[in-house]
Amino acid sequence: MAEHPTHRGRIRPAPENFLSEADIAAVKEGRRDFLRKALATASAAVAAPGLARAAEGDPNILTLPPWTTSLGQAVAARPYGLPSQYEKGLQRRESPGLTRMPQVSVAFTPLQGLFGIITPSGLHFERHHQGWSDIDPSRHRLMVHGTDEGFVKQPKVYTMDDILRLPPVSRMHFIECGANTGMEWGNVAVPTVQYSHGMLSCSEFTGVPLRVILEDCGVDWKRAKYVLAEGADGSSMTRSIPIELVQSDEVLVAYGQNGEMLRPENGYPLRLVVPGVQGVSWVKWLRRIEVGDKPWATKDEAIHYIDLMPDGRHRQYTSTQECKSVITTPSGGQLLLDKGFYNISGLAWSGRGKIKRVDVSTDGGINWRPARIEGPVLSKCLTRFNIDWVWDGKPAILQSRAVDDTGYVQPAYGHLRAVRGTKSIYHNNAIQSWKVVESGEVSNVQVL
Amino acid sequence: MSRFSKTTLAAALAIGLAGAAAGALADGKYSGVGRAATPAEIRAWDIDVRPDFKGLRPGSGSVAQGEEVWEAKCASCHGSFGESNEVHTPLIGGTTKDDIKTGRVASLAKGDAPQRSAIMKVATVSTLFDYINRAMPLTNPKSLTNDEVYGLVAYLLNQAEVLPADFTLTDKNIAEAQARMPNRNGMRTDHGMWPGASAAKGGIGNGGKPDVKNTACMSNCKTEVKIASLLPVYAEAAHGNIAEQNRPVGPVRGKDTSGKVAAPAAAAPLSENAAASKLAADNGCMACHGTASKIVGPGYNEVAAKYKGQADAESKLVAKLKAGGQGVWGAIPMPPQTQLKDEEAHRLVKWILSGAKAQ
Known part of the structure; x- marks a missing residue:
């Protein structure tokens, strides 16, 4: 010492x-x-x-x-591999007191310990509206029809055998709950990035573009304006999706996640993938698609997932996840071991396209330096950034600020609150600040 | 909801399920993939109701009929008047007669309501009907009849003083209820967060124009850094020991917030108490019962005390668990827990009678 x-x-x-x-x-x-x-x-x-x-x-x-002086374990000792016993700290966790019932709740991804951009499937965040079930895929059906008989020529039913026969695509996309960082609108409320930003995951999804399936049913693209997606869980969760995202080929009826089937908690055997849009629209356990010409104002677009504005009205059908970033390490609740060299690392994403740049400040936003963007940089996908930092042992405030390819710059709390107040719950994409003190302790703070 | 003409329906029925399954759509690109949906199948799943009531099936239910269903199936979680804050956030409360006139819930703008009830937020009565019909009760969704749903919507709107006590809600008069919804004018869609066509092009919103504008300033961007908020001390400890939520190697460690020098817990099989406690949590019991306090139903300590020394306590309570009950602890009924296996019901009751310990 x-x-x-x-x-x-x-x-x-x-x-x-x-x-x-x-x-x-x-x-x-x-x-x-x-x-x-x-x-x-x-x-x-x-x-x-x-x-x-x-x-x-x-x-x-x-x-x-x-381990250097003995015979190790046999192959397939664990036929489905598990992380090392030393990694057990990195688990999905609930935020105590956030929800009333564990079946109607959220478990957050431990972003503080993850690398790169892919979320291990077992650590993908969970949000269920009426609990999850492990659905028998041989009994699962996808039904496609219209609000009246004019929207699709032939309403159809697909089994999983049918869906898996269709030509698939695989794409990497982030999924973020609209309420991610929602606890922090008014003030700092949670200690770590797991709880502040952990309703965020990113996977390679494999499935069939919904456009292909709608065309197979003879959709009338001139009349179709929206689709309703519905889940097979108890809540039969429903959301309205704009037809333009379907026509652009972006919306997938997905069964694959990171090379294997979806996990039950993430919609096994079938879920909708709606890139750039908040997670609630990525309907899990997808059982039905209805093509129509008006949105449905379902419970999760008329009572929840509506953003309260200062004038007392709610913004309805807010769906796009705007450009956002966060430093995942060093981050809240962590301790720097010593002064000297650190790699500041984090994630950036935008529901409108690709990440163009990320700037990092270590002085609370007075001065900024461009971070290194690690590839691949994909549309509506997490992007990893890194930047060198030599900590001199003095207090610091770490921030990241992302810019997407539309030119939109991630806002500060001051910008957001000036327009939206502090009670909207949803769509908080403010610049996150982590304060470092002399002891090396990092904590969650807010800088306007 | 689909509305088939009589001829389409007849033709589809004539082909029948077998014909459709074998038939496929020979003219499609993906021959042999998928089959025609039958009208009965579509009717079975297509239960959604739009704000313009497209999809609403004819039916009726009075406030009084709704109240009866409410007390039996809903009050245990939502309270007798939909006002309860015990298990879920309140459904009813926070709206005024004036709000019904204006269609705007005034307290939302004033910001003086302690929390937002469902009736304060929802603008469309169709939403209430659709959601109750598809998802309620939480443990037994889709078990309500169409008329029961009408009755429940009528009862709730009566509690919110939207409908009079003698009202019978039907598909014919539901538009009258809509015209009195307290927050019917409370939504706005003039934002940039709808990824489809803009309102100007027949869709929603402003076409993706953001509402905030930051700039990518790089140096001397401000003169001082003002910290507006810090982590409250209670919030740190409330999230468990952060040292155990981080990797044991690397440039950082998690801060020890355990309040004690933690010995790593040995991985042991669940004790009988822990297993029963998990069973109670998994079955939603803990939403209404505390182990040491009353929530909606009695605390398990109260149940244990009441039945102490009774030889047949276990069998009596197992029966109550499975059949549901009402009256012993108050008017709010406990719904029947038919999903429990015998063995599970006995395990739960033994655990409750022995003090409902966590470990």
């Missing part, structure tokens, strides 16, 4: 065995609670036999570990 006397006791990188008794004592005197707790592990390690040889080097090198 001698090399950083002003930062003694900052949590040190492994091996903790190198901490001397004196260092630990010093830390215990002057540090805040959380650091003391973190160091309890280190104290235990000091008492271990490794200490005797610490002067010679790292006991993890000098004493070979069991």
Whole structure:
């Protein structure tokens, strides 16, 4: 610790065995609670036999570990693979108190620990309106018909056998709940990026363009203005989708997710994919498509998923997820181990197209630097950005600001609140701020 | 909803299901894929109702009939008057007679309502009918008859003082109810977040024009940084131990918010108490019952105390669980839990009688 006397006791990188008794004592005197707790592990390690040889080097090198000196496990010991036991911290979680019932609730993706742009299927966020079921695919049907007989020439029923026979496409897209970051409209409410931004996931989806299926039924494109998508769950969730997104070939009737079938929690065996649009329109367990000429004002577009404006009216049919970004590491609830080099990493996305650039500030938005955009950069898909940062141990406020290919610049809280107030719940795409203090602790703050 | 002409219907019936299944649509590009939907199939699934009442099936229900169904099937979660905030946010409350005149819920603009009830928000009566019909009751959706749904909508609108107590709602007069909806003029669509055609082109919204404008300033963008909000201390601890929600290696660690030096919990099979507690949560029991307090139904501590020392308590309560009940703890009935297997019902009751411990 001698090399950083002003930062003694900052949590040190492994091996903790190198901490001397004196260092630990010093830390215990002057540090805040959380650091003391973190160091309890280190104290235990000091008492271990490794200490005797610490002067010679790292006991993890000098004493070979069991995995290097024994026979490992057999192939297919776990026929469906699982993450390492050491990764169990990264799980979907509910935000306590957010919802009243676990069947009508949300579980958030642990963005704080993910890399690249693809969300592992088991960590894809969950939002159910009446619980989820594991549907027998041999009993699942997709029905397509019109509000009257003029909209499609031949109403049809497709089995999963039928759907899987049609020519598929595979595309990578983000899905974000319209209420993502909704708890933060008025003030900071949650500690980590999992809870502030974790109703966000990104997958490669495989399926059939809905256009292909509607044409197979003989749709009248001149009369068709909207489609209603309906799920097979208890809620039989319904949303109105504009026909233009179907005609552009973007809307998919999907069964594949990241190379395998959809997970039950994400709509197995069939869901709608509506790129750029909030997750509620990506109807899961899709059982019915109705073609019509007027929107339906369903419960989730007339009571929920409506945005309260300061004039007391609600914006209805808000669907597009506007350009947004967030730094996922370092982020709220994390501790920087020491001063020095860090890679600031985050995600950017836009429901209107591709990410053009992302700028990062470490001084709360006074000065900005362009981040490196990692490929691939795809339309209506998560885009990973990275930027070098050398932390000098002083307080900092980290922010990211994305720009999409329409030229739209992600707004600050001040911009959004001036127009929309603080009670709209949905569509909060404000610039996120993470405050770093001398101890290395990162926390959620809001900067106007 | 589809409305087939008599000839189409007759033709479809003549072909029949078997014919349709085997027939396929030989002229399509994807020959052999899919089959014609029968009118009966479409009628079975096409239950949606639009704001202009397209799709509404004829029927009727009075406020009084609705009240009866409400008390039996809805009040346990939503309260006797739709006002309850215990299990879900309130359905009714926060609207005035003046709102019914203007079609705008005034408290939404004033911002003085503690929360928004469903009736404060919804502009279209069709939404209430459609949603109740497709999704309620939560544990037994699509079990209501068409007339029961009319009655329930009538009862709810009576609670909101939209309809008089002697009203019978029908497909013929539902437009009258629409004309009195308190927030019927409360929606706006002049925004840039509809991805289809704009209102000018027969669709919705302004064609995608954003409502805020930031600029990509790069240096000296402001003179001071004002922090408007910080994380409340209670919110940090409320989300569990963040140290356990991060990876154990890498440039950062999660902050220890456990309030104690945490020993990692050993992965053990669920104890009997934990298993029963999970069963209660999975079946939605905990929405209405607390383990140590009353919510809508009695707390499990109260149930255990009441039946203490009774030899037949277990069998009595298992029967109540499966059949539902009313009157012992008040007027609000508990819906029958028919989904429970015998073994599960016994496990739950044993757990409740033994103190409903989490572990």
